[in-house]
Amino acid sequence: MESMKQETVQDSAIPHTPRVGVYICRCGGNISDVVDTDHVAEICRLIPGVAVSKVHTFMCSDPGQQTISDDIRQEKLDRVVVASCSPFLHELTFRGAVMRSKMNPYLYEHVNIREQCSWAHKHDPRGATAKAIQLISAAVGKLSHSTPLEKIRLPNHRRAMVVGGGPAGMKVAADLAACGIPVVLVERSDRLGGKLPILNRLFPNGQAATELAAKLESQVLSNPKIEVLLKSEVTTVSGFIGNFEVAIHGDFGPSGHATDIHTTVGVIVMATGFKPYVPTDGEFNFKRHPAVVTTVDFNALLSKQKGDARTFQFDGRCIRSIAFIHCVGSRQVDGVHTPAVDGRINTYCSRVCCTTVLNQALQVRQRFPDTRVYDLHQDIRTYGRGHEEYYTDASRAGVVFYRYHGQEPPEVTNTNGPTSPLRISVKDYLSWGEELEIEADMVVLAVGMTPGPCETLVDQLKLPRGEDRFLQEIHPKLRPVEISVNGVLLAGTSQAPMNIQETLAAAGAAAVKARAMFTTEEVELNPYVAEVDAHLCEGSGACLTQCEYDGALAMVEILQDGHTVRKAHVNAGLCVGCGACVAVCPTQAINVSGWRIDQYDAMVDGLVRDLTPTTI
Numbered sequence: 001m002e003s004m005k006q007e008t009v010q011d012s013a014i015p016h017t018p019r020v021g022v023y024i025c026r027c028g029g030n031i032s033d034v035v036d037t038d039h040v041a042e043i044c045r046l047i048p049g050v051a052v053s054k055v056h057t058f059m060c061s062d063p064g065q066q067t068i069s070d071d072i073r074q075e076k077l078d079r080v081v082v083a084s085c086s087p088f089l090h091e092l093t094f095r096g097a098v099m100r101s102k103m104n105p106y107l108y109e110h111v112n113i114r115e116q117c118s119w120a121h122k123h124d125p126r127g128a129t130a131k132a133i134q135l136i137s138a139a140v141g142k143l144s145h146s147t148p149l150e151k152i153r154l155p156n157h158r159r160a161m162v163v164g165g166g167p168a169g170m171k172v173a174a175d176l177a178a179c180g181i182p183v184v185l186v187e188r189s190d191r192l193g194g195k196l197p198i199l200n201r202l203f204p205n206g207q208a209a210t211e212l213a214a215k216l217e218s219q220v221l222s223n224p225k226i227e228v229l230l231k232s233e234v235t236t237v238s239g240f241i242g243n244f245e246v247a248i249h250g251d252f253g254p255s256g257h258a259t260d261i262h263t264t265v266g267v268i269v270m271a272t273g274f275k276p277y278v279p280t281d282g283e284f285n286f287k288r289h290p291a292v293v294t295t296v297d298f299n300a301l302l303s304k305q306k307g308d309a310r311t312f313q314f315d316g317r318c319i320r321s322i323a324f325i326h327c328v329g330s331r332q333v334d335g336v337h338t339p340a341v342d343g344r345i346n347t348y349c350s351r352v353c354c355t356t357v358l359n360q361a362l363q364v365r366q367r368f369p370d371t372r373v374y375d376l377h378q379d380i381r382t383y384g385r386g387h388e389e390y391y392t393d394a395s396r397a398g399v400v401f402y403r404y405h406g407q408e409p410p411e412v413t414n415t416n417g418p419t420s421p422l423r424i425s426v427k428d429y430l431s432w433g434e435e436l437e438i439e440a441d442m443v444v445l446a447v448g449m450t451p452g453p454c455e456t457l458v459d460q461l462k463l464p465r466g467e468d469r470f471l472q473e474i475h476p477k478l479r480p481v482e483i484s485v486n487g488v489l490l491a492g493t494s495q496a497p498m499n500i501q502e503t504l505a506a507a508g509a510a511a512v513k514a515r516a517m518f519t520t521e522e523v524e525l526n527p528y529v530a531e532v533d534a535h536l537c538e539g540s541g542a543c544l545t546q547c548e549y550d551g552a553l554a555m556v557e558i559l560q561d562g563h564t565v566r567k568a569h570v571n572a573g574l575c576v577g578c579g580a581c582v583a584v585c586p587t588q589a590i591n592v593s594g595w596r597i598d599q600y601d602a603m604v605d606g607l608v609r610d611l612t613p614t615t616i
């Protein structure tokens with residue numbers, strides 16, 4: 001950890017009067033239609049330290065960035081503010097621009113005057129303009145107290161851990177290993193394949209699930225770069241990107257004895273998959289009547305059908321009618337469905353169930369023409385390429401459709417014992433709300449997906465979950481397989497309900513992202529982490545009590561003036577710069593680099609600086 005940033009004595013002294021360039025973007029009218037950008041530029045010239053203040057139609061364009069570069073050189077600017085759109089979109093663009101002009105990128109501040117001014121106050125142009133000036137003034141104030149910072153550089157262990165050996169985990173492992181990256185694949189069950197072995201003929205191409213499983217498995221098992229650990233689970237994990245310390249418990253000793261393995265990996269891919277929803281006791285007569293089964297059970301029943309019977313067989317009986325009920329455990333409605341143990345209901349759509357039902361219904365109609373099929377749905381959501389055809393084909397094959405409302409799910413009753421038919425009452429909105437009674441020998445519940453088991457990793461790495469309890473990506477479009485913990489990636493249904501095609505696409509994306517993380521021998525982290533002023537620290541330990549990130553802060557003993565004293569020490573790799581420690585330090589010995597208290601003070605001064613002339 002030699003390369004880790006050491007505690008520094010804070011030095012907020014400003015070496016000279018800064019020369020700040022302020023650049024205001026019109027954003028093609030997105031900003032300037034509301035904010036008077038020319039006026040903002042004019043007023044900003046009055047802010048102490050501002051040497052240049054200009055407006056451009058698109059600051060992010062090449063000419064816009066060139067203007068900044070030229071001014072840095074010609075006007076000898078040493079700090080830059082761009083007031084434009086969200087920093088999420090272009091902060092890095094402008095940091096790059098100033099860096100190319102040999103300026104320290106952390107002497108750049110981004111001000112969002114689009115989302116926070118022109119869009120938020122579109123009916124108040126004067127207010128939006130005044131607010132833009134205040135925000136820029138705050139940024140200039142902060143910059144006046146900024147000092148150059150360097151990225152934190154740490155060693156990068158070129159080895160990945162993939163948790164979960166389903167389709168997603170196998171695909172990530174195979175793709176990474178194909179690029180020469182060693183992988184440890186941790187699977188809690190005694191085999192690879194995830195849910196594939198419990199599936200049958202897969203939509204959308206009718207491929208046997210066993211065949212797909214065998215192909216993926218052979219890619220994994222034939223590559224010596226992949227170490228497969230079955231019957232194994234991660235018991236502890238700590239560390240940060242490039243440096244995760246992991247303990248894995250499993251039956252992989254020479255004689256199959258339970259053993260613990262300790263290893264270091266640079267990247268962790270969460271491919272922990274999903275659990276099919278298990279209906280509660282009595283839900284649609286589940287567990288009360290043997291012929292009420294789930295789509296998972298029905299896959300197994302389909303693959304066990306023997307001979308050339310014209311009727312589906314179950315428990316030695318001919319099944320003359322089957323009713324499929326959609327959305328069991330998905331799209332649940334508050335007040336209608338029973339919450340899970342955590343008090344929540346599953347309001348989300350599980351996305352694969354509609355095509356699964358139609359796939360199964362169609363197979364029944366094609367193989368067992370004397371078995372009638374009823375389909376009770378809220379909506380038919382067969383959204384993928386080649387999926388809608390299942391609906392058309394099922395209709396043509398004689399499947400009878402009924403549509404119910406989510407608030408009025410069908411009721412399944414049985415009063416005459418386990419071999420007698422089930423009675424289904426449904427208010428059918430395809431016939432304008434007619435109340436119908438259907439008799440069926442078997443009921444198949446289209447169960448949805450719930451998140452797979454990964455509590456240890458979630459708790460120890462503090463991985464965020466979404467409202468639906470699946471793991472939450474940083475951004476659904478811009479960073480779809482990354483999670484907010486650096487170095488941890490998502491693959492497949494650990495993130496959301498997906499079919500296999502989507503699962504493998506997401507897994508491929510995670511592998512590419514993981515590979516990109518291994519292109520350098522060191523990992524670079526932003527310098528916004530806590531720093532301790534060893535002279536001010538009195539070792540109270542208050543910071544430790546507030547820190548939520550294991551190992552980010554520790555007390556160390558050092559020799560000072562011939563005495564052994566306790567001081568706080570920051571592990572820059574684990575610190576996320578949240579600032580919780582800053583708030584409780586009794587001697588103000590701890591600060592977050594780039595966001596020090598004197599910078600906040602300067603921002604507040606900037607916000608209240610009286611720059612608003614009577615003309616706006």
Ligand SMILES: Cc1cc2nc3c(=O)[nH]c(=O)nc-3n(C[C@H](O)[C@H](O)[C@H](O)COP(=O)(O)OP(=O)(O)OC[C@H]3O[C@@H](n4cnc5c(N)ncnc54)[C@H](O)[C@@H]3O)c2cc1C
Nearest residue numbers: 164166167168188194195202203272273274492493499500
């Ligand atoms: C009834 C039904 C029918 C379906 N039919 C189709 C179909 O025809 N076509 C289609 O495209 N899709 C279908 N799907 C969807 C398909 O099952 C999923 O897309 C696919 O299984 C997702 O793969 P995965 O690797 O993300 O998850 P999974 O298949 O769930 O694999 C996850 C793996 O991770 C392991 N694991 C979990 N937690 C841990 C842990 N903490 N440590 C170690 N290992 C762990 C599990 O044991 C498992 O092996 C169907 C789904 C259902 C419910």
